[in-house]
Amino acid sequence: MSAPALLNNAELRVVEQRFRDASPPLMERAGRASAVLAASIAGERGGPIVIVAGPGNNGGDAWVAAQHLAQSFHRVTVFDVMGTAPRASEAVAAKAAYGAGGGTVVREWPASVRPSLVIDGVLGIGSTRVPEGAIAAAIERINASGARVLALDIASGIDADTGVARGAAVRADDTLTFIAMKPGLFTGDGVEHSGVVHLDDLDLGAELGESRGMLLEWEAVRAWLEPRRANAHKGSHGTLGILGGAAGMTGAAILAGRAALRTGAGKVLVGLYDERAPAFDPEAPELMLRKPADVLDADALVAGPGSGSSPALATAIAFEKPIVLDADSLNDLAKNAAHRKPLKARKAATILTPHPGEAARLLNTDTKAIQADRIASALRMAEEFNAHVVLKGAGSIVAHPDGTYAINTTGNPGLASGGTGDALAGMIGAMLCQGLDAPRALAFAVCLHGAAADACVARGVGPVGLTASDVILEARALVNSEP
Ligand SMILES: NC(=O)C1=CN([C@@H]2O[C@H](COP(=O)(O)OP(=O)(O)OC[C@H]3O[C@@H](n4cnc5c(N)ncnc54)[C@H](OP(=O)(O)O)[C@@H]3O)[C@@H](O)[C@H]2O)[C@@H](O)CC1
Numbered sequence: 001m002s003a004p005a006l007l008n009n010a011e012l013r014v015v016e017q018r019f020r021d022a023s024p025p026l027m028e029r030a031g032r033a034s035a036v037l038a039a040s041i042a043g044e045r046g047g048p049i050v051i052v053a054g055p056g057n058n059g060g061d062a063w064v065a066a067q068h069l070a071q072s073f074h075r076v077t078v079f080d081v082m083g084t085a086p087r088a089s090e091a092v093a094a095k096a097a098y099g100a101g102g103g104t105v106v107r108e109w110p111a112s113v114r115p116s117l118v119i120d121g122v123l124g125i126g127s128t129r130v131p132e133g134a135i136a137a138a139i140e141r142i143n144a145s146g147a148r149v150l151a152l153d154i155a156s157g158i159d160a161d162t163g164v165a166r167g168a169a170v171r172a173d174d175t176l177t178f179i180a181m182k183p184g185l186f187t188g189d190g191v192e193h194s195g196v197v198h199l200d201d202l203d204l205g206a207e208l209g210e211s212r213g214m215l216l217e218w219e220a221v222r223a224w225l226e227p228r229r230a231n232a233h234k235g236s237h238g239t240l241g242i243l244g245g246a247a248g249m250t251g252a253a254i255l256a257g258r259a260a261l262r263t264g265a266g267k268v269l270v271g272l273y274d275e276r277a278p279a280f281d282p283e284a285p286e287l288m289l290r291k292p293a294d295v296l297d298a299d300a301l302v303a304g305p306g307s308g309s310s311p312a313l314a315t316a317i318a319f320e321k322p323i324v325l326d327a328d329s330l331n332d333l334a335k336n337a338a339h340r341k342p343l344k345a346r347k348a349a350t351i352l353t354p355h356p357g358e359a360a361r362l363l364n365t366d367t368k369a370i371q372a373d374r375i376a377s378a379l380r381m382a383e384e385f386n387a388h389v390v391l392k393g394a395g396s397i398v399a400h401p402d403g404t405y406a407i408n409t410t411g412n413p414g415l416a417s418g419g420t421g422d423a424l425a426g427m428i429g430a431m432l433c434q435g436l437d438a439p440r441a442l443a444f445a446v447c448l449h450g451a452a453a454d455a456c457v458a459r460g461v462g463p464v465g466l467t468a469s470d471v472i473l474e475a476r477a478l479v480n481s482e483p
């Protein structure tokens with residue numbers, strides 16, 4: 001299974017140009033695919049379908065879908081939001097054919113219809129401004145309908161590149177997206193608004209070429225970690241050093257250590273800055289609790305969980321193998337400009353794991369600006385710090401210094417609890433120890449961490465009350481499970 005590509009608006013426009021004379025036209029293919037999916041959804045329920053058509057080509061797709069659904073005897077009402085003639089000739093023809101067949105068209109929300117399905121063809125990827133007037137009102141009516149909602153291409157009001165809801169935005173149960181997956185479906189507000197995402201590549205799949213972005217799905221990513229060989233010993237799976245656990249925060253470093261042990265690191269040395277730290281972890285006595293100076297004989301280093309104002313960051317920067325900088329080490333990096341140059345000059349890989357607040361400090365901006373374009377923010381950090389970066393939050397972004405990126409599709413709001421970040425840092429360290437290169441170790445751990453949280457929720461463990469320890473145990477089950 002290969003990872004699905006992500007295309008942004010500009011990349012999609014190039015595709016659109018290349019295939020503008022395709023036969024059948026792309027809009028015909030998109031509208032037909034929409035009708036097929038809508039029929040399969042509505043077929044289960046058999047009720048009327050309301051199709052909401054906007055002024056652009058997203059509305060064009062809706063008109064083509066309306067024509068096909070009416071021809072296959074579905075009870076269809078089209079709400080023509082602006083009442084203007086569609087731009088694309090295919091849409092003009094579909095609208096005419098639909099009307100000639102006696103199809104119902106209304107200019108107000110059809111309040112007398114109780115739809116079993118509403119198709120959102122108001123705005124697609126071409127929308128670049130805050131929905132206003134009749135467009136905004138139509139979006140609100142769709143959301144208030146109480147019916148199942150199928151969005152065409154992307155939920156109206158969501159920015160296809162950033163996932164930001166500019167203003168009113170449709171909350172879809174399903175989205176049928178065309179040609180390729182778009183970043184905005186999977187990050188920021190897009191995560192909540194897209195519902196289940198279906199892709200129809202309009203038969204262009206093989207012709208799209210390389211893209212800068214990809215999606216992380218557990219079923220594809222899991223194959224990156226090789227099965228254990230029969231003659232493996234603890235030295236085969238590396239030694240991880242962890243620097244953290246200043247006074248009052250030893251738990252953070254210990255959680256990172258437990259996560260690393262339970263997701264496959266051969267040996268885990270935890271260097272605690274707290275002078276009065278415990279001698280061992282009763283729940284995981286395999287963890288070797290040491291002084292910070294005694295954990296550096298390792299294959300990779302995680303610095304930051306609960307490290308407070310210790311010199312963990314400087315020690316990590318000087319370490320000559322891969323490092324993961326988390327939590328307090330990120331704040332130290334943001335505060336002390338002197339660390340930037342040596343960090344950037346490192347020969348071995350650097351991984352950074354900021355949440356939006358930490359990212360804002362690293363880029364000297366505010367959280368709102370980070371969230372306004374999560375992909376661009378992550379890529380900027382990757383470039384500025386010459387690092388592989390995960391920008392955490394709904395739809396975590398993994399970004400690399402070469403300008404490529406991925407969006408993670410696993411995880412849920414249960415992960416917004418204390419300690420889950422420490423667990424993630426430990427898992428990344430464990431994957432480095434097991435021989436994945438830094439980009440893969442990061443992407444694998446991010447996807448695993450979310451998949452583990454999803455598996456917990458599926459069993460009723462969370463989202464409310466989901467703990468980092470639950471996620472760690474579930475992650476161990478996942479790395480050992482068969483596909
Ligand atoms: N890419 C492809 O190859 C294919 C694309 N296809 C389909 O085309 C879609 C892209 O279509 P599109 O570019 O025409 O823009 P679309 O997203 O429909 O809408 C944006 C329009 O809304 C307008 N607008 C008007 N009033 C507004 C208001 N009050 N508030 C806010 N906006 C308002 C806005 O007007 P403007 O801002 O320009 O004045 C703009 O013209 C794509 O998602 C897919 O469904 C498929 O057919 C397959 C092939």
Ligand SMILES: [K+]
Pocket residue numbers: 058120121122123124151152153154155156
């Ligand atoms: K839409």
